[in-house]
Amino acid sequence: MIHSIIERVDMETPTTVSILFPWDQDVLPGQFVMLWIPGVGEIPISLSHTGRIKGITVKKFGPTSTAITELKAGDRIFFRGPYGNTFRKTEGKTLIVGGGSGMAGLLPLITQESHGVVSARTKEELLFADRFSQEKLTIVTDDGSMGTKGFAVEGLKTLDLDEFSLMYICGPELMLKSILDYIADKEIDADFSLERHMKCGIGVCDSCSMDGLQLCTQGPVFPKSALLKSDEFGKERISISGKRVRL
Amino acid sequence: MANIDTIITGIRLANPLMLASGILDENGYTMKKILEAGASAVVTKSIGRVERTGYRPPIIAEIPGGLLNAVGLANPGIDNFDHEVEIALQAGKPIIGSIFGGTPDDFLYVGKKMEQYGASALELNLSCPHVLGVGSEVGSDPELVEEIIGELKKKIKIPLWAKLSPNVTDILKIAEAAQKADAFVLINTVRGMAIDIYARRPVLSNAYGGLSGRAIKNVGIRYVYQIRKETGKPIIGVGGIETHEDAIEYIMAGATALEIGTGVYSRGKGIFSEINKGLSSFMESEGFSSINDMVGVAVQ
Numbered sequence: 001m002i003h004s005i006i007e008r009v010d011m012e013t014p015t016t017v018s019i020l021f022p023w024d025q026d027v028l029p030g031q032f033v034m035l036w037i038p039g040v041g042e043i044p045i046s047l048s049h050t051g052r053i054k055g056i057t058v059k060k061f062g063p064t065s066t067a068i069t070e071l072k073a074g075d076r077i078f079f080r081g082p083y084g085n086t087f088r089k090t091e092g093k094t095l096i097v098g099g100g101s102g103m104a105g106l107l108p109l110i111t112q113e114s115h116g117v118v119s120a121r122t123k124e125e126l127l128f129a130d131r132f133s134q135e136k137l138t139i140v141t142d143d144g145s146m147g148t149k150g151f152a153v154e155g156l157k158t159l160d161l162d163e164f165s166l167m168y169i170c171g172p173e174l175m176l177k178s179i180l181d182y183i184a185d186k187e188i189d190a191d192f193s194l195e196r197h198m199k200c201g202i203g204v205c206d207s208c209s210m211d212g213l214q215l216c217t218q219g220p221v222f223p224k225s226a227l228l229k230s231d232e233f234g235k236e237r238i239s240i241s242g243k244r245v246r247l
Numbered sequence: 248m249a250n251i252d253t254i255i256t257g258i259r260l261a262n263p264l265m266l267a268s269g270i271l272d273e274n275g276y277t278m279k280k281i282l283e284a285g286a287s288a289v290v291t292k293s294i295g296r297v298e299r300t301g302y303r304p305p306i307i308a309e310i311p312g313g314l315l316n317a318v319g320l321a322n323p324g325i326d327n328f329d330h331e332v333e334i335a336l337q338a339g340k341p342i343i344g345s346i347f348g349g350t351p352d353d354f355l356y357v358g359k360k361m362e363q364y365g366a367s368a369l370e371l372n373l374s375c376p377h378v379l380g381v382g383s384e385v386g387s388d389p390e391l392v393e394e395i396i397g398e399l400k401k402k403i404k405i406p407l408w409a410k411l412s413p414n415v416t417d418i419l420k421i422a423e424a425a426q427k428a429d430a431f432v433l434i435n436t437v438r439g440m441a442i443d444i445y446a447r448r449p450v451l452s453n454a455y456g457g458l459s460g461r462a463i464k465n466v467g468i469r470y471v472y473q474i475r476k477e478t479g480k481p482i483i484g485v486g487g488i489e490t491h492e493d494a495i496e497y498i499m500a501g502a503t504a505l506e507i508g509t510g511v512y513s514r515g516k517g518i519f520s521e522i523n524k525g526l527s528s529f530m531e532s533e534g535f536s537s538i539n540d541m542v543g544v545a546v547q
Contacts (some may be wrong), residue, residue, distance in 0.1 A: 001308075003445045034304075038446040042304040078446055080309070161391070200307045204320065204512045206273040212280025214271070231276065241300045242273040242292060243323035244330055 001078050003035060003055075005058045008073055013125050014058060016101060017069045018048060020055040027054065029108035030193055030221045033081035034063060034201040037067040044198040044216070046105030046170075047082065057104035057127070073077060083201050084220050087191045091166025095188075096132075097179065099152050099171025103127040105193050106170050115164070119152040119171070153178045169193065173247055177234030180227050190224040194233075197240050249530035251523055253538040256406035256429040257505040258341055258367050260287035262523045263494065263538055267485050267508030268293055268319065268345035268370060268410070275334025281511075282338035285519030289335060290343040290506060291328075293372040294361070295381070297520035298324035301322050307385050308441045308450045313460015313487065314509050315439050317377040320347060325357045333362040341367035343408070349380045350543060351391075351398040353510055358403050360431075371395070371428070374412030374435035376457045382433070383412040389424035396427045406430065408483060413466055414438045422474055430481040432506070433470045437463050460509035461487045468500050474503025476546050489514055491525025499545040508526075 004021040004187060012018055027050045033057065036042040041064035049055025058068045071077065087109060097117040099104045107128055110116070116132035123146035139147025140155040148154050150173050161167075161183065167190035169179055176192050179195055183190060196208040196215050203217035210232045213219065227233045239245050251262045266289040271277045273292045277366045281289055301321025308315045322328075325346075335342050344361030346369055348354040358369050373392055375382025382422055385391055392409070399407055409428035411421055412435050422431060436457025441450045449455075467486025475482055484502030488494050489510045535541050 001443045001446070002451060026531050036305060036446075038443070038448050041452070078443065129415045199304050199318070199321075202307065202309065202512055204270050204307065204314070204509075206271045206277050207273045209271070212274075212276040214277075239323070240514065241298045241321050241323050242328045244274075245300060 001080055003076055003078050005054060006071055006073050006075050006077055009071065009226055012127055014241040015069070015125065016057060016059040016127060018057045019068065019071055019077065020049060020053050022052075023054040025054070025082065027082040028086035030086040030105060031084045032105070032220065033079040033083065035064075035068060036078040036080075037064050038078065040064050040067045044201060046193070046220075048104040048107045050108045057101065059101040059108070063074055063223065068195030080201065086166055087193070087217070087221050088166065088223070090166040093158070093163060095161070095164040095167045097156065097167060097169040097171070098127065099175040100125065101127060102142055102193070102195075106168055107131065109168050115159070117152055117155040117159075119155060119175075151175060151178060153182050154166050156182060164188060166190065173234060173237070176245075180224065180234065184228060189222050192224070192227060194220045194222060196237050207240070207242075209238065249527045249535065250537050251530070253504055255483060256368060256408070258288070258406065259376060260341070260504055262287045262519075263498065263504045263526070264519050264522055265290055265343065265483070265504060265506045267506035268372065269316075270508040270511055273322070273331070278331070278335035278342070279338045280336070281516060281519075282340045282483070284516040285523060286507075288341040288343055288367070290345050290370050291332070292322055293320055293327050293345040293347045293375065294322045294328050294357060295320060295347050296325060296356050298322070298327065298368055298424070303452045306453055308400055308456070310441055310462075312462030313458060314512060315441050315451065315456040315458050316436070317434050317451045318374060318423055318457035319453060320378050320381065323345035325360045329360075329364050332361075332366065336365050343368045343370050345370040345372055345410075347372040347375060347381050350383060351395045354395050355402060357399055358399055362403055362405050366405060368408055368429075369399070369403065370408045370432055371399075372410055372435075373425070374410050374414075376412065376414055376436055376438045377453055377455050382537050385410050386421060386526070387415050392421060392424040393427075394412055396425055400427050408432050410435055418470060418474065419477055422478055426478070426480075430483060430485040431478075432485060433474060434463070434467045434486045438465055459486070460513065463487050464493055468496055471497055471502050472500040472546060475543050488522070489518070491522045491529060494522050494526055495529060495541065498541045501543040501546055503542050
């Protein structure tokens with residue numbers, strides 16, 4: 001287990017914090033760590049900051065993520081990684097689509113040229129919308145409290161996708177599925193970062209697998225072409241016990 | 248090319264390497280993928296009568312020489328496992344159903360279903376080292392082992408493989424109690440533990456775990472050799488196999504077939520075809536025409 005001392009904690013939304021810490025390690029956008037809170041649990045968290053100072057951005061959800069959001073500067077954190085693959089690179093303009101805390105793993109990909117579709121349940125939960133310039137930002141909220149009302153795919157419908165050379169998407173699997181369905185017959189290519197139950201992080205437990213591939217070692221980023229052929233994406237997954245459930 | 252197929256309890260395997268229970272064998276699509284990568288069969292995750300969520304992560308720790316795990320027998324329950332076996336069977340290779348329980352009745356219930364789903368054999372998990380009331384708690388009680396296997400033998404037609412624990416004082420006593428099984432699988436993980444010195448506590452949420460990988464290979468070799476020598480029964484060797492040399496060592500100690508688990512983590516899914524290649528060229532250069540010619544040759 002690797003450990004570090006937290007340098008800074010930033011409140012990003014009422015339920016989401018960024019935790020910044022030094023870690024002398026090369027990491028790539030899309031990669032994640034298994035973060036351990038001794039006595040509570042261990043969960044996968046994508047790295048939202050991949051520069052000299054590393055960072056994770058975590059939303060309060062279960063016991064472990066809640067404990068993470070309660071950490072303070074000076075506290076020690078424990079983790080292992082980095083695990084997983086990264087996104088493809090492109091020369092052209094990118095479209096970045098994040099749902100809820102899914103924006104965390106996309107943060108390192110934002111450049112001055114990128115356009116963002118930032119979606120959340122409600123306006124208070126919009127994450128990293130301020131990292132895009134106003135004219136390159138599309139906001140979508142489930143409850144319509146800001147921007148377009150509905151799910152992320154509604155934001156895409158307001159854009160001319162031909163402008164972009166690659167899309168980067170992260171969020172709940174059903175959101176990703178609705179976007180895949182929308183762009184299936186369109187020219188635009190896309191990399192999707194997936195989230196599923198993950199226990200080991202090292203490709204042995206089979207909890208996060210999809211189509212025989214392990215999200216933790218062969219993902220979490222998959223190209224549009226792979227997902228279009230998938231038997232399980234957007235349909236079924238394996239629960240924490242190993243039971244096949246519908247999404 | 249030397250002939251690397253082998254027959255264990257009447258089941259013909261295209262090569263000696265199967266996937267061991269507990270690694271990448273809970274989702275049918277993953278099992279299928281492993282079979283396509285060159286494994287000759289897969290042993291499923293250990294399945295019980297009812298659904299279990301297992302232990303809270305951390306359930307695994309990477310340690311020098313292998314892995315330490317305490318997953319806690321997470322499984323969907325046998326009634327929810329039919330579809331996974333069905334998907335895995337699409338690869339056209341044998342599926343071995345690993346089952347666990349606390350009583351003969353549990354084993355019978357799960358074993359019957361596994362047989363109906365199309366498993367070619369049952370691997371009885373008498374050796375999981377970290378869950379109370381099942382696994383090695385059952386496997387270290389000779390009377391209970393005898394009763395379970397006797398009961399299954401009467402009512403199940405497919406071969407029974409008894410996976411034994413190295414965590415006992417006298418493994419022979421357990422092997423004798425399990426003598427009605429058609430084969431022994433040796434060995435399950437070795438009891439172990441890791442402590443994080445900065446967190447000042449055990450790494451695994453269950454504290455105690457089972458050690459696998461290279462660190463236990465020579466423990467496995469020793470038990471395979473001893474049981475082969477003392478019982479002459481067919482043996483499936485498992486524990487720390489990562490190279491064709493490891494595989495051959497197990498075969499010469501007395502194993503007719505082998506299982507690989509942690510090796511998939513350390514070497515990737517290509518491990519099956521890599522070892523098979525090495526196995527075949529070793530046999531050619533050393534003048535062995537079949538796996539059977541090598542089985543137990545080192546036993547004195």
